[in-house]
Amino acid sequence: MSRQPIRVLAALPARDWAEWRPALARAFAEAGLRVEMAREMAPAAVDYILYMPGSGPEDFRPYAKAKAVLSLWAGIEGIVQDETLTQPLTRMVDPGLKEGMRDYVVGHVMRAHLGMDADICRRDAGWQPHVPPLARDRRVGVLGLGALGGFCASALAGLGFQVLGWSRRRKALAGVTCHTGAQGLQAVLSRAEILVLLLPLTAATENILSTETLALLPKGATLINPGRGALIDDAALLAALDSGQIGQATLDVFRTEPLPADHPYWTHPKVTVTPHIASATRPESAAEAIAENIRRSEAGETLLHLVDRSAGY
Numbered sequence: 001m002s003r004q005p006i007r008v009l010a011a012l013p014a015r016d017w018a019e020w021r022p023a024l025a026r027a028f029a030e031a032g033l034r035v036e037m038a039r040e041m042a043p044a045a046v047d048y049i050l051y052m053p054g055s056g057p058e059d060f061r062p063y064a065k066a067k068a069v070l071s072l073w074a075g076i077e078g079i080v081q082d083e084t085l086t087q088p089l090t091r092m093v094d095p096g097l098k099e100g101m102r103d104y105v106v107g108h109v110m111r112a113h114l115g116m117d118a119d120i121c122r123r124d125a126g127w128q129p130h131v132p133p134l135a136r137d138r139r140v141g142v143l144g145l146g147a148l149g150g151f152c153a154s155a156l157a158g159l160g161f162q163v164l165g166w167s168r169r170r171k172a173l174a175g176v177t178c179h180t181g182a183q184g185l186q187a188v189l190s191r192a193e194i195l196v197l198l199l200p201l202t203a204a205t206e207n208i209l210s211t212e213t214l215a216l217l218p219k220g221a222t223l224i225n226p227g228r229g230a231l232i233d234d235a236a237l238l239a240a241l242d243s244g245q246i247g248q249a250t251l252d253v254f255r256t257e258p259l260p261a262d263h264p265y266w267t268h269p270k271v272t273v274t275p276h277i278a279s280a281t282r283p284e285s286a287a288e289a290i291a292e293n294i295r296r297s298e299a300g301e302t303l304l305h306l307v308d309r310s311a312g313y
């Protein structure tokens with residue numbers, strides 16, 4: 001245990017702090033770390049910064065001795081280009097986030113696969129049996145095979161779906177046909193009857209679903225986006241929904257959040273809007289991930305889940 005306490009700035013909104021504080025205190029104690037933490041602290045005294053979008057420091061330069069900035073969120077597109085941030089930046093990977101995302105993705109894939117909407121709306125339609133195909137006869141594409149996408153792709157493969165995945169570097173995941181590059185993207189899109197977006201938002205992934213790429217999908221495909229709103233060209237998606245090229249879209253993330261009240265997605269009959277709830281960082285498990293990274297840093301070990309600033313994620 002170090003002699004001086006480790007000073008952690010947890011720049012969180014008050015409502016989050018109430019939940020995070022006991023979870024962090026417990027995790028630091030379990031990791032054998034003596035930590036002084038607060039929502040406000042003299043910048044020069046800070047050893048680590050816990051960051052949440054919208055409430056963290058806007059200028060990191062005064063935090064001259066801070067050893068790392070630890071994001072409590074998985075998505076770091078709002079901070080990754082910040083030129084005042086010169087310290088190592090880590091993103092959140094924790095079991096709660098992964099399990100929450102798996103539940104959301106499996107639930108919405110199952111909804112599309114089984115045609116649940118038709119059943120729910122059947123009341124007046126009478127007795128018209130429609131037997132859905134088996135999961136093994138359904139092709140699901142997953143763009144992004146990282147902590148979340150890889151976990152979801154494996155879960156879908158475990159249920160028997162034919163899963164096609166796409167990532168920047170080649171992956172090997174049991175039961176998942178993994179692709180990379182422009183040709184790989186084409187291969188996934190041309191087969192995916194249900195497509196899940198779990199890419200980070202970077203210069204290379206913005207508008208990855210455009211008029212051209214949406215046209216590659218099988219007609220009537222279902223789109224599920226719990227990644228980031230700007231992965232999709234919204235006008236292109238609305239046109240593809242209207243033409244029937246896309247049969248249904250479930251969207252959890254948007255260019256502007258909350259989604260503006262007059263946005264066409266709210267009223268489009270083929271769109272389901274969920275309010276950025278696909279998965280959330282749960283303090284109980286996430287605090288352990290934070291404590292482990294601070295422990296590693298203090299022990300001179302490499303931090304986990306370091307952001308590659310040049311790749312943007």
Ligand code: NDP
Nearest residue numbers: 074075144145146147148149167168169200204226278279
């Ligand atoms: P990771 O960084 O672990 O994974 C990202 C994946 O995307 C990797 O497989 C990566 O490839 C791939 N990728 C990145 N850029 C490209 C590219 N240009 N071409 C092809 N593949 C690319 O992130 P997570 O899985 O932890 O999270 C993914 C995203 O999910 C987050 O960035 C965030 O936006 C979103 N999210 C949404 C939440 C919600 O509630 N809606 C909650 C949490 C996260 P490679 O493996 O080769 O690096």
